[in-house]
Amino acid sequence: MAIVYQKSAGLTDKQLHYCPGCHHGIIHKLVAESLVELGLLDDAIGVCPVGCSVFAYNYFNCDMQEAAHGRAPAVATGIKRTHPNQPIFTYQGDGDLASIGTAEIVHAAMRGEKFTTIFVNNAIYGMTGGQMAPTTLIGQKATTCPLGRTKEQAGMPIRMAEMLATLDGCVYAERVCVADMANLNKAKKAIKKAFQLQMENKGFTFVEVLSTCPTNWGMTPLKAVEWLKENMAAYYPLGVVKDIETEAK
Amino acid sequence: MTAKVTFDQERCKGCELCTAVCPKHIVVIDQDTINSKGYHPATVSDMSQCIACASCARMCPDSVITVEKE
Secondary structure, eight states, X not given: OEEEEOOOTTBOSOXXXXXXXXXXXXXXXXXXXXXXXXXOTTTOEEEEOXXXXXXXXXXXXXXXXXXXXXXXXXXXXXXXXXXXXXXXXXXXXXXXXXXXXXXXXXXXXXXXXXXXXXXEEOSSBTTTTXXXXXXXXXXXXXXXXTTOBOHHHHOSOOOHHHHHHTSTTEEEEEEEEOSSHHHHHHHHHHHHHHHXXXXXXXXXXXXXXXXXXXXXXXXXXXXXHHXXXXXXXXXXXXXXXXXXXXXXX | OOEEEEEOTTTOOOOOHHHHHOTTSOEEEOTTOOOTTXXXXXXXXXXXXXXXXXXXXXXXXXXXXXXXXX
């Protein structure tokens, strides 16, 4: 029998530690599959964040480097500048990228560092137990905003893809999700495109992936998918935010 | 065409994401089995209806599903 689908060669055999239904596992697969399909896996070097995906270095079947909290873009800058012909990526959550590491990602994008950032936005601090993140939606409950986030107290959630897209060094920014098959296909296409642009030395490339956090949202995985579609996608619009290739035409 | 879907049930966490994307609605949670993690793993209720689209496998966060066809 011919194999239609099996576990990607871009992933190790290690069992993922993520909670049931967490989208991290799906996003890991898409990155791994993209690297394999583009023939980049052997040369790829990934940089891990701090947060739920802190152990991602155990799961990707390529060279990986752990970074201090939020500093993955700074570490990736060093790796890319010393290995300019190799595909380099950071894999970061919203606590890592949009909170403690905001300076690093903004300046890496400003400098137009030629690596790819996969940003997993689940609108909450997962690993530490469900506190409010900069990406937590208005009205969304978290342990540090038990009555729901308010604009008066915490401001409006940060839209990272739009923010980084304002910088000239950022050549590609897209927001995707993996809530259903159509969106999963789009997400994979976006990740592949980001790596392609990186290998063409175009500049900094950024893919924001909306993700569920069933445990800290207090929902079943399937309910969380519905909640993501209804609430997150409404505030964080899906689609291409910036693409210099189409802008040049 | 015959299709074959195999689940690495020991690694399954019973999240049910695969059950929601099956166009034939034949991917179900096996309530009669419990794996060593303590979850009811996913399985296929009627393999003859499978069209080998691999949606379940591609959606699975833990890559426990392999899809084959002939």
